[in-house]
Amino acid sequence: MNTLELLRFPFVQYALIVSVLMAVCASLIGVPLVLKRYSFMGFGLSNVAFMGMALAIIVDAFNPMAIVMPFTIAATIILIGFGNRFKKISRDASLAMITVGSLAVGHFAINTFSMRGNITADVSETLFGGMRLLTLDMTDVWQSVGITVFVLLFFVFFYHRIFAVTFDVDFMQATGQRPLVYELALSAITGIVIAVSMNLLGSLLTAALIIFPALSAMRLFRAYKSVIIFATIAAACCSLLGILISIIIELPVTTTIILVNIALFFILLVVDTLYKMLA
């Protein structure tokens, strides 16, 4: 069976569309996160979303997102939005606690209270995705289209302010703007993207899509605009390539996408290093 025939199957089409769109969203929110030194936040918050998902599985929620979403948004706003304003516990320590704690609570809850049979599959699926990505339906596709349009509009309209709030919060505050409003809006959107992406792609791939495209783009480009544009294009292409490879030669789908992203990062790292040595 060749690739073109595979593309006729709706499940392949859905997987391609959803993973490319979520890659675009995750890489967009990833650039300000990485620049603000919050790279690990993506993984921490994915784990919070995992805990939310575990709770949703226990109560057998009709719509798990109704539980996952508020959980993740609240955690994002507390960690990012107010992170620098309360200094009782360092940001690094609070992030580590949340990452480890939410994984443990999620796993504990699923094992102790779940009525469902295959617990290991549930856990593995929520963390690493995989089958979920190949069993999407039209609702999932529309959900990711909706969120992508929303995220793109937010980034187009607030592009300069997202830049300013990433580069220098104090300057915005001193010149009579309201950085907190933009920080909170950006945090809320980060939470929404992570929650949706965790549900569709699993938490590991979500975390990978936040950091790798942004870091790859920073190897090549020196302007903020180019970094943000290249990161989204790179993320989309890596997802496309990763899914095609995994389907054609039967590899685990989400981790293949991550490996493609890692490969791109190292290629660009070598290119950048060689360029600097020659220049």
Place this chain on the structure above:
Amino acid sequence: MMLQVRDLSIGYNGIAILDDINFCVEGGSYLCIVGENGTGKSTLLKTISRLLKPIYGDISFSVSRKEIGYLSQQTAVQSDFPATVNEIVATGALSKGSWYRPFYRKLEKELIAWAIDKTKITDIKGKCFRELSGGQQRRVLLARALVAAKNFIVLDEPTAGLDPEATKDFYELLWKINRDERVTIIMVTHDIESTMKYATHVLHLQPDDYFFGTNCEYVQFQKGKIT
């Protein structure tokens, strides 16, 4: 009168480190805030720039709060940020636009070009911020402050970490902008020598006390301390 400070108490978390500060700044002046470490220079500047709330007292401006340019001490994030000089200077114009507008207007672009010209960074405006020298980076942040406020800028130890040559250049540039463009300047600095050379007014903070006066008065004050 550009800025008037009355009965001001400053500090962190409700604990005052300096009380009863009174001074005023006329348009076009060049005020340096000097003093030992820990006397509250940066705290005062942050309170004036509204990054901190005053504990007591009143700060009044004749201009809108949005017309104050601010140049902070360098943060860790900025040292390896991928952004061009132009992109950074342009963010100074954000306080002027409405919150939803995705593009800069023509007037704002002219202002950005003016500030880039005045701070002599035209030849590096396409370059990446993190690849510039310390002196160049400080001029970029000065340009951004000028875009935000053509009349009034506050600076927190802008020459910290610069070599003597770059420090001298930066002070020269600041003095020219103050003189030619009538930009009011308030600056925190350690550098008493250049304060005496360029400043029109000096605010010298000491533990539990301060001196405020013109440059001439400050020279007398310093002589008095030595003898």
